[in-house]
Amino acid sequence: MSSPEPPSAPSRLHEAAVALAMYLGCIVVALFISAVIVSATGGSWQAVFSALLDGSLRAQGRWGETIGIAIPLVVVALGTAINSRAGLVNIGQEGQLMMGAAFAAYVGVRMAGFGPLAVVCLLLAGILGGAIWAGIASGLLYWRRVPEVLTTLLLITVASQATGYGLKVEWLLLAPFREDRSVRNQVSEQLADDTRLPRLDLWGNDFPISAVAVVIMAAVVLVLFRRSVWGFRMKMLGRNSRTAQRAGVSSVRYGTWAMLISGGCAGLAGAFMFSGGDFGNYRFTPGFSNNIGWEGLLVALVARQHPVGIVVMAFSFAGLRAGSGFLAATGVEREISQVVQALLVLALLVPPALLFIRERRRALAATRART
Amino acid sequence: MADKPAAGTEVPAVRLTSITKSFGAIVACDHVDLTLHRGRIHGILGENGAGKSTLMKVLIGLVLPDGGTIEVDGEPCQIRDPHDAAERGIGMVHQHFSLVNPLTVWENVMLGDTGRFDAAAARRRVAEISERYGLGVDADARVGDLTAGVRQRVEIIKCLRRDPSILIFDEPTSVLTPAESDRLFEVLRQAVYEENRAVALVSHKLDEILHATDEVTIMRTGAVVDRMVTAEADAPILARAMVGREVSLRSEASALGLVAELAGEGADEGAEAETEGRTPVLRLRGVTARGPDGRVSLDGLSLDVFSHEVVGVAGVEGNGQTALTDLLSSLLAVEAGAVEVDGAPVEPNRPGAMARAGVAVIPEDRHASGCVLDMTVAENLFLVDLNRIASRGFFDPALMRREAGRLISEFEIQTAGPDAPFWSLSGGNQQRVVLARELSYAPKVLVAAQPTHGLDVGAIEWMTSRLRAVADSGVGVLLISSELEEILQLSDRIAVLFRGRVIGEMSRGEVDLEELGLLMGGAGAAEPVPA
Numbered sequence: 001m002s003s004p005e006p007p008s009a010p011s012r013l014h015e016a017a018v019a020l021a022m023y024l025g026c027i028v029v030a031l032f033i034s035a036v037i038v039s040a041t042g043g044s045w046q047a048v049f050s051a052l053l054d055g056s057l058r059a060q061g062r063w064g065e066t067i068g069i070a071i072p073l074v075v076v077a078l079g080t081a082i083n084s085r086a087g088l089v090n091i092g093q094e095g096q097l098m099m100g101a102a103f104a105a106y107v108g109v110r111m112a113g114f115g116p117l118a119v120v121c122l123l124l125a126g127i128l129g130g131a132i133w134a135g136i137a138s139g140l141l142y143w144r145r146v147p148e149v150l151t152t153l154l155l156i157t158v159a160s161q162a163t164g165y166g167l168k169v170e171w172l173l174l175a176p177f178r179e180d181r182s183v184r185n186q187v188s189e190q191l192a193d194d195t196r197l198p199r200l201d202l203w204g205n206d207f208p209i210s211a212v213a214v215v216i217m218a219a220v221v222l223v224l225f226r227r228s229v230w231g232f233r234m235k236m237l238g239r240n241s242r243t244a245q246r247a248g249v250s251s252v253r254y255g256t257w258a259m260l261i262s263g264g265c266a267g268l269a270g271a272f273m274f275s276g277g278d279f280g281n282y283r284f285t286p287g288f289s290n291n292i293g294w295e296g297l298l299v300a301l302v303a304r305q306h307p308v309g310i311v312v313m314a315f316s317f318a319g320l321r322a323g324s325g326f327l328a329a330t331g332v333e334r335e336i337s338q339v340v341q342a343l344l345v346l347a348l349l350v351p352p353a354l355l356f357i358r359e360r361r362r363a364l365a366a367t368r369a370r371t
Numbered sequence: 372m373a374d375k376p377a378a379g380t381e382v383p384a385v386r387l388t389s390i391t392k393s394f395g396a397i398v399a400c401d402h403v404d405l406t407l408h409r410g411r412i413h414g415i416l417g418e419n420g421a422g423k424s425t426l427m428k429v430l431i432g433l434v435l436p437d438g439g440t441i442e443v444d445g446e447p448c449q450i451r452d453p454h455d456a457a458e459r460g461i462g463m464v465h466q467h468f469s470l471v472n473p474l475t476v477w478e479n480v481m482l483g484d485t486g487r488f489d490a491a492a493a494r495r496r497v498a499e500i501s502e503r504y505g506l507g508v509d510a511d512a513r514v515g516d517l518t519a520g521v522r523q524r525v526e527i528i529k530c531l532r533r534d535p536s537i538l539i540f541d542e543p544t545s546v547l548t549p550a551e552s553d554r555l556f557e558v559l560r561q562a563v564y565e566e567n568r569a570v571a572l573v574s575h576k577l578d579e580i581l582h583a584t585d586e587v588t589i590m591r592t593g594a595v596v597d598r599m600v601t602a603e604a605d606a607p608i609l610a611r612a613m614v615g616r617e618v619s620l621r622s623e624a625s626a627l628g629l630v631a632e633l634a635g636e637g638a639d640e641g642a643e644a645e646t647e648g649r650t651p652v653l654r655l656r657g658v659t660a661r662g663p664d665g666r667v668s669l670d671g672l673s674l675d676v677f678s679h680e681v682v683g684v685a686g687v688e689g690n691g692q693t694a695l696t697d698l699l700s701s702l703l704a705v706e707a708g709a710v711e712v713d714g715a716p717v718e719p720n721r722p723g724a725m726a727r728a729g730v731a732v733i734p735e736d737r738h739a740s741g742c743v744l745d746m747t748v749a750e751n752l753f754l755v756d757l758n759r760i761a762s763r764g765f766f767d768p769a770l771m772r773r774e775a776g777r778l779i780s781e782f783e784i785q786t787a788g789p790d791a792p793f794w795s796l797s798g799g800n801q802q803r804v805v806l807a808r809e810l811s812y813a814p815k816v817l818v819a820a821q822p823t824h825g826l827d828v829g830a831i832e833w834m835t836s837r838l839r840a841v842a843d844s845g846v847g848v849l850l851i852s853s854e855l856e857e858i859l860q861l862s863d864r865i866a867v868l869f870r871g872r873v874i875g876e877m878s879r880g881e882v883d884l885e886e887l888g889l890l891m892g893g894a895g896a897a898e899p900v901p902a
Contacts, residue, residue, distance in 0.1 A: 227768060229761050235746065236754060242740040246700040246732065247755045248723020363794055 022351040030347035034340040043332040048340060055326030056319035064205030068278030069292075070318035071207070072097070072269035074214045074311055076296025078221050079265025081305035085225070086258035087238030092137065092152030093266040094293030095159030096130040100267025101274045102163045103129030105173055105188045105284035108275060112192035119195055123271045130267015131260045133159060138259035142252045148259070156293075164286050173284060191282035197275045208276035215311065222307040234258060266293060295321075302348050304355070313348065320344055382445040384409050384537050384569035385430065385461075390439035392425055399425040400436070401593040407537065407569040412559060414584030414601065415573045416613055418855070422593040423573045427539050430571075431463045432456040443537070462535030464526050464543060472515035479514055480529050500528050504558045527558065538562065539571045544579055556583045575613070575687055577606050577892035589613055610888035650714045651675040652847035653699075653730070653816045658708030658719075659871075660694055668694035670871035671708070676816060676847040681838065683862030684851040684873075687891055691871035692851050693735060696820040699849075700732045700740055701725045713815050726755050731814035733805050735821045735851075741805045742793055749775035749789035751804050756812040782807040783833075799830030806837060817841055820851040835861060855887070869893045 035045035057063045076093045083090045090096075104126035111118035137151035166172035167186040175189040197208040224231040237244040237254050245251060269292065273279040280288050299317055303309030320341055327337040385407040392400040400422045407413050417423045428434035430441070432450040440447055443459045450456050456463075470479050477497045481488070497510040506524045514522060523543065530538065540559070544552040560583075563570050574580055580587055581601060589597040589612040597612045653676040662668040669691050676682045686692065697703040698710070704720045711717065712728040719725075725732075734741040742751050752775045753760065760766050760774055775789035784803045786796055793801065802822070809817065819838055823831040838861060842848045851868075852858050858865060865882065867875045867890040875890040877883070 223765075227765050229757050229764050229766060232750070232753075232757055232766070236743055239745045240740075240743040242702060243743055243754060245702060245722045246726060246734075246740050248701075248726060250722040363792075 019351060019355060022354060023348070026347040026350045027344070030343040034343050037339060038332060038336060041333065041336050043330065043336060047330040048327065048332055048337065051326040051330045052320070052323035052340075055323035057323075059326070061205050062322060064202070064207045065278070066315065066318045066322045067205070067207040067211050068276060068318075069321050070311075070314040071210050071214050071276065071278075072273050072292045073296045073299050073314035073318055074218060075265050075269035075272060076293055077300035077303065077310040077314060078217055078307060079262035079269075080297055080300035081221065081225075081303075081307065081310065082234070082265070083258045083262035084300065084305050085231070085238050086234045086255055087241065088138075088141075088255055088258055088262075089149045090134060090137070090152045090259060090262045091149060091297060092134065092155050092159075092293075093262075093269075093297050094289050094291070095152070095156035096133040096263040096266035097270040097273075097293040097296075098156075098159045098163050098289045099133045099270070100126035100128075100130035100264075101270030101284055101288050102166055102173060103267065104271035104274045105191075106166075108191050108195050109173075109189045112195055115194045119197060119275060122195065122275055123268060126267045126269075126271025126274070127264040128267065130270065131264040134259045134263020134266070135256075137263075138256045141259075142256065160286070163284075163288075167284070167286060175283075186286050188284035191275060195275070196277060196282060197272070199277065208272070208278070210272045210276055214272075218307040218311050225307065266296070269293075269296065298345075298349075302352055304352050316348060317345075381408065383407060383442075384444060385571075386442040386445075387426070387430065388440045388442070390426060390429055390436045390441075392429060392434060392436045398593045400429070402439070403590070403593070403595055405571075405588055405595070407571055409536070409567045409569045410563060411585040412563055412570045412572055412583055414580040414587035415571060415590065416575065416577075416580050416587055416609060417590035418575055418613060421575075421590040421613075423590050424541060425593075426590070427463065427541055427571065427573055430456070431461060431539060457533055457535070460534075460536040461539070462530040462533055462537070463539040463541065464523070464530050465541055468522050468526055470514045470522055470525060472513070474514060475510070476508055476512050476514060476517075476525050476528075477510040479525060480532055496532060497528055500531050504531070504561060506558065523555070524558075527555075531562070535568070537569045537571075539573070541573045542575070543572070544574070544576065552579070559583060575892070577609050577613075577889065580609060581606065606889055606892070607885055610885050610892065613888060613892075649677055651711075652678050652713050653849065654709075654711040654714075655698075656709045656711075658698060658705055658710065660698065660703050660705045662694065668871055669698065669703075669705070669708075672868075672872050674849075674866055674873055676849050678815070678845050678847045679842060680863040681842045681848040681850055681861050683858035683865045684849065684868050685855060685858045685865055685887065685891055686868035687853065690868045692820065692853070692868060694871065695868070696732065696735055696818060696851060697740075699725055699730050699816075699818045700734060702740060723755075726812075729813070729815035730818060731809035731812070731816065731846075732818045733802070733809060733820060733822050735824065737801060737805050742801060744792075744794040746793055747790050748779070748784070748786050748793055748796065748804060751793045752778050752789075752808045752811070755808060759812065778807045778811065799833075802830065802834065806834070810841065814846060816847045816849060818849045818851065821853065822850070823852075823854070823857060855891075867891055 031049070034048070038045040038048050055062055056066050076097065080090060080093065104122040107125035108118060108122035111121055114121075133155055134152065137148045137155060140146040140151050141148045163173070164186065167174050167188065170176055173188045175187055197210055199206045199208050200211070225235075233244065233249045234254055236247065237249050237251055241251050270289065273288070273292065274282070274284055279290060279292075295317055296314070299310055299313045303313040324337065324341055327340075328334070330337070383406045385405070387403065387405040389402045389404060390400050391398070391402055403422070403426055405415070405426065415423045415426070425434055429436045430450065432452045432455050435451070441450060442448070443461070448459065450459070450461075471482065474482075477490070477494045480497050481493045494510045497508070500506070501508040501510070506528065508521060508524050508528060514525060517525070543555055559570060559572070562568050572579070572584055581604070584601045587599055587601050587604065587609070588595055589609065591613065599608075653674075655672055655674045658669050658672045659667065660669040672691065672695065674682070684692065684695065694703055698705065698719060701720060701722055701724050709716060710719055710725075712725075712730060715728065717724050717728045717730075732741070738744060743754065749771050753771060757766060760770050772789045778784070779786060779789065782803045784796070784807065785800050793804070796804065817838075822834050822838065835857070838848055838850065850858060850861055859882065862879060864876065864878050865887070866873045867887065869890065870893065874893070875886075877887070
């Protein structure tokens with residue numbers, strides 16, 4: 001796969017080939033170690049890999065499932081790419097996503113019968129919920145210099161408690177009591193049929209229409225990063241805030257926007273999950289976020305904030321998630337199958353770290369050569 | 372303890388003979404002799420880069436000399452590191468504090484100690500020293516909460532705790548207010564006269580040397596140019612010796628010629644008349660600001676710059692140069708005062724306001740506010756005014772690359788290309804990128820802060836001729852430099868900055884080096900300049 005490039009001039013094509021080779025190498029190594037572990041514990045590694053492949057792609061309707069999981073991962077990761085570009089660290093996507101889903105549930109359930117208008121409103125409500133949650137962190141940052149790493153992280157707990165409370169009272173999220181339900185759970189009303197996101201069906205694989213929106217979003221972010229003045233200024237702010245201020249970039253204004261957009265994306269991811277159908281069957285429950293926020297953050301890190309990389313990585317992570325559902329049927333111990341999954345995640349994490357170290361080394365070498 | 376033996380008979384505390392030290396091609400100390408006696412404060416006077424600090428670092432063991440001998444109390448010795456120096460009773464209070472802010476005073480004093488650790492004894496010792504010298508330092512105070520003056524007293528305690536017989540103070544007042552300086556000298560005198568210690572006071576401030584020392588050694592370009600008893604000297608004598616015939620390490624001969632030419636010129640009155648009645652391109656009025664430590668960094672600074680002229684801001688480093696550059700880069704919040712560019716008021720500290728008004732800046736530390744190391748050369752060329760190649764908020768990267776290529780060839784920037792990362796350039800080429808960008812948006816004012824710092828000779832010449840050409844094209848240039856030679860070579864008018872304000876101005880025609888040296892030392896600020 002590696003293209004023959006002159007080693008003296010590391011072109012972009014060459015760099016991409018090196019990166020791809022690293023990924024392939026790491027995955028091969030991870031698969032090999034997994035095979036050894038599974039065989040050593042008496043399992044069949046062929047069965048394990050086959051199950052992973054079946055669950056994510058091969059079996060009937062499974063790649064539609066994978067796309068369904070990838071949708072919120074992409075949205076969360078795109079938002080993360082934006083705040084990272086501005087030099088801010090948002091690690092509270094899990095909470096922002098939860099708030100977005102809760103807002104969407106509140107609006108969506110109450111707008112039954114309004115059709116597409118309701119869908120638009122519930123998506124906007126999701127964005128609002130996530131943006132408010134990230135906005136608290138950015139407000140504290142610029143008002144009182146509270147590190148955003150801490151506030152975004154701690155607000156996850158607050159979000160889970162707040163939504164938990166919302167699911168205990170009927171005037172917020174709790175479904176009204178009905179005679180036919182014996183046990184009263186913390187669960188919201190189900191979203192009405194007409195206020196759900198339409199689902200597409202391709203060769204027996206169905207997934208919500210938000211998949212199209214997500215690809216468009218990734219393209220928009222790519223253009224913003226590559227060609228917009230706004231993206232350029234965000235980048236400047238993230239890499240040298242003093243130079244940015246001198247050049248007219250207000251760290252408060254651009255930083256606040258970055259955080260609001262990042263939180264809004266996480267919130268939108270929550271709204272997509274709630275109205276898409278792949279998570280929670282159109283009902284909002286405690287623990288609805290299901291680690292998608294964390295995984296989206298991971299996707300952004302692994303893809304090094306590149307929109308195209310984010311789409312690819314989100315699909316890979318979603319595939320692993322979908323595929324792991326089939327592992328139980330192989331008879332391999334659950335602990336072992338989890339080790340296999342963790343190894344594959346690690347295989348995706350190592351190349352970006354290696355690439356990062358390589359860049360630093362070059363920078364250092366260049367600095368030394370100058371002095 | 373107070374009876375002082377006559378200078379000739381006693382064994383000197385320290386005798387440095389023919390100390391030589393060079394760094395590459397630069398000779399920092401060239402056969403320097405220095406003798407310190409007990410019971411006396413010995414001033415070491417010289418401009419920045421005269422070699423005083425290097426000499427002191429030799430004495431404290433931070434720098435190993437290439438040649439020469441050191442005698443302590445008449446005994447020849449080698450000082451390999453500060454530990455060696457401490458054992459021989461030599462202690463130094465450094466110019467820059469080395470304190471850990473979150474720790475308390477006594478904890479800071481104990482830092483670096485080995486062996487058993489006795490907190491109570493350490494606290495007692497700090498209190499005792501503080502008491503004896505009247506330092507008024509609370510052993511349990513957190514260092515981060517203290518003012519610069521008190522922090523320096525903590526450094527002094529750190530030094531005195533080991534009871535050194537030979538004390539070195541390196542530019543001790545550079546971070547102090549006048550009152551704090553007076554306080555410091557009282558302590559110094561006590562330590563010297565009552566306890567018979569020897570003190571070396573390194574300074575470039577005339578006042579300080581005149582007020583605090585008993586004898587003085589004057590250094591210039593690595594060599595001792597004069598020695599005198601302070602009582603027999605006065606400010607003009609010291610200034611002449613220190614600034615002297617403006618000799619630079621770089622280009623001795625040309626500088627000599629230049630100074631003679633400057634002194635005899637006096638032909639700029641025509642240019643002066645022209646500025647009458649014109650609106651300055653940059654006008655600062657009563658600008659006052661504080662640094663992050665609460666110290667006043669600009670103190671009612673007023674200054675005008677007209678188009679077509681280079682105004683040189685001379686002054687010893689640390690007198691507000693950094694704050695002035697920050698102000699003109701929209702990086703400084705001011706307490707009072709006004710800034711006008713071409714007659715229109717500009718709001719300071721509003722991001723980008725200065726740049727939009729037409730104030731271009733070559734900052735002193737380009738890595739801090741002049742570039743983004745992790746972006747490409749092309750991107751760095753468009754940091755300030757991307758809108759020039761953008762429409763409706765979007766730009767074409769191909770156009771950016773083309774425009775960057777044009778600037779790269781125009782300014783002869785040596786780089787692999789527009790897409791090369793900025794950090795891959797050499798210092799001189801980075802500076803060219805900054806200059807190219809700053810000139811590309813047709814500024815009205817160009818602020819150049821230490822524009823030749825850290826550049827090699829060729830790059831310096833290039834930069835100097837460019838600055839002159841920029842002024843000739845109609846831009847007002849404000850040159851902030853601690854290199855007096857650079858200022859004299861380029862400026863039409865010279866303003867002297869001292870403690871955050873302009874304390875004197877002279878046109879190129881009326882430059883009097885002696886007066887300039889006095890002003891830079893702050894002599895003019897406190898008292899009338901002696902004729």
